[in-house]
Amino acid sequence: MRKAPALISAIIISLLLAGCAGTQNRRTDPEGDPWEGFNRKVYAFNDGLDKVVRPVAVGYDKIMPDPFQRGVGNFFRNLDAPVTFVNQVLQGKATQSADTFGRFLINSTIGLLGFFDVASRMGIPFYNEDLGQTMASWGYEDSRYLVLPVFGPSTLRDGVSRYADSFIHPVGRAIHGRNKWGMWIVRGIDQRARYLDQDSELKQAYDPYVLMRDVWMQNRQYQIYDGDPPMTDYDLYLDDYPEEEPPPEN
Amino acid sequence: MNTLVRILLLAFACSSGNLFGDHVSGEDPVSLVEDTTVHIFADVAENLEEYTANPAALQALVRKNLMPLLDVDYAARLVLGRAGRGIEKEKIDAFSDCMSELLINRYSKGLLYFAGETKLWVLPQRGELNEKITRVRTRVTLPNGGQAPVDYAFHNTPDGWKAFDVIVEGISYITTYRNQIMPDVQANGIDSVIERLGSGQLELAE
Numbered sequence A: 001m002r003k004a005p006a007l008i009s010a011i012i013i014s015l016l017l018a019g020c021a022g023t024q025n026r027r028t029d030p031e032g033d034p035w036e037g038f039n040r041k042v043y044a045f046n047d048g049l050d051k052v053v054r055p056v057a058v059g060y061d062k063i064m065p066d067p068f069q070r071g072v073g074n075f076f077r078n079l080d081a082p083v084t085f086v087n088q089v090l091q092g093k094a095t096q097s098a099d100t101f102g103r104f105l106i107n108s109t110i111g112l113l114g115f116f117d118v119a120s121r122m123g124i125p126f127y128n129e130d131l132g133q134t135m136a137s138w139g140y141e142d143s144r145y146l147v148l149p150v151f152g153p154s155t156l157r158d159g160v161s162r163y164a165d166s167f168i169h170p171v172g173r174a175i176h177g178r179n180k181w182g183m184w185i186v187r188g189i190d191q192r193a194r195y196l197d198q199d200s201e202l203k204q205a206y207d208p209y210v211l212m213r214d215v216w217m218q219n220r221q222y223q224i225y226d227g228d229p230p231m232t233d234y235d236l237y238l239d240d241y242p243e244e245e246p247p248p249e250n
Numbered sequence B: 001m002n003t004l005v006r007i008l009l010l011a012f013a014c015s016s017g018n019l020f021g022d023h024v025s026g027e028d029p030v031s032l033v034e035d036t037t038v039h040i041f042a043d044v045a046e047n048l049e050e051y052t053a054n055p056a057a058l059q060a061l062v063r064k065n066l067m068p069l070l071d072v073d074y075a076a077r078l079v080l081g082r083a084g085r086g087i088e089k090e091k092i093d094a095f096s097d098c099m100s101e102l103l104i105n106r107y108s109k110g111l112l113y114f115a116g117e118t119k120l121w122v123l124p125q126r127g128e129l130n131e132k133i134t135r136v137r138t139r140v141t142l143p144n145g146g147q148a149p150v151d152y153a154f155h156n157t158p159d160g161w162k163a164f165d166v167i168v169e170g171i172s173y174i175t176t177y178r179n180q181i182m183p184d185v186q187a188n189g190i191d192s193v194i195e196r197l198g199s200g201q202l203e204l205a206e
Helices: A004-021 A036-063 A066-079 A081-090 A094-109 A131-137 A156-165 A170-178 A182-194 A196-204 A208-224 A234-239 B002-014 B029-046 B048-053 B055-069 B072-084 B089-114 B173-188 B190-198
Strands: A145-148 A152-155 B120-122 B133-141 B147-157 B160-168
Touching (some): A036 A182, A036 A196, A036 A208, A066 A081, A066 A170, A066 A182, A081 A094, A081 A131, A131 A156, A152 A156, A196 A208, B029 B055, B029 B120, B029 B160, B048 B055, B048 B089, B055 B089, B173 B190
Antiparallel strands (some): A145 A152
16 A cells, blocks of 8 residues: 555545536435535546546557457456355355355356356356445445545445455455556456446436436445345325426416 | 447337237236237337338337337326426426437337347246336346346326336436436426427437
């Protein structure tokens, strides 16, 4: 972590600058997002950072053939397995943790360090778990929205958990132990490249910050409930609407 | 968000009513989705060249089959929420018409894109069928070999079960769209939103 203080101070300075540039002071969800003012500033900062990251991701996407990109995606997905495994154990999902263990073993060896997802072809299911989901399953279900610098959308619960998970994750261990950032950077570029399609839609949105929050929070809920979240209470949406009330005359 | 948009398109396209628009009211939502998927996919796959050359014909097909199964008015009311308060019924109807036209447009494009290379299957209804509202779960294969979970929310109306929301990987179309449209209507007025929707300046999907 020798270089970390420099990185952190750079982030703080940029945040302050982004704060100056922040124009939006909207409060759209005081309950779920009480730190919206701060979050919007970090969002603006990340948006600025993206001006550098995006061109790199575009270049990567153009140069690298699709099969190679898929391999890189598989490689990093395979590296998530230890975190998933530990959290499956913590959640008492014994059978599923055995699947994850088997996947990791097979893909890391026969799958050539994970570049080939042999396990999926063998019919071994893929799961994704992390400490945030474990904490949610333990009862810490609602957590305030928090936009992390560089990492983007998260919650208080998931942000803290993410840091804890990084001590198990191979990419995190390379950073904590040997101060090696190479894999982390490549993974970031690879992940960014996967979202290039969605940029224009985000840009066109009436409020991109809210769109990002909505999409992320809903998808997170979906992960926490392992693909089966409770149904939205649509009646709540309708209660806002005067069904029988005639419109005012003027 | 091309991928997601395409999934949404496909998703809606798949729920697009049966081929002759005369589905039996009282049919359960799972069968509705199953029947319509088979019909519409078969038609598009069979006449792919014709529809590619003549998008209007495809749009007509979609309009005829899609509308009977969707409750666009209900969707529009959910999207507008409290922003719809005090707005004349004609304007709300105009807004919901705009939404339908955009949907038809988008489904049609999605159908052409997906035709032939995509499979969709419907998961069995879980638990008891709720009297008022239910979710139909489907899986769609993607061109890259992956799978996407696509759910439809149906509610029971006097005319039978109608779909009003599509949920892709947990992301609800209604919830997401509502949080963009409501503040827009409150800030700029419904006329401005209708106009931008109609002229294609305002996209429907996220």
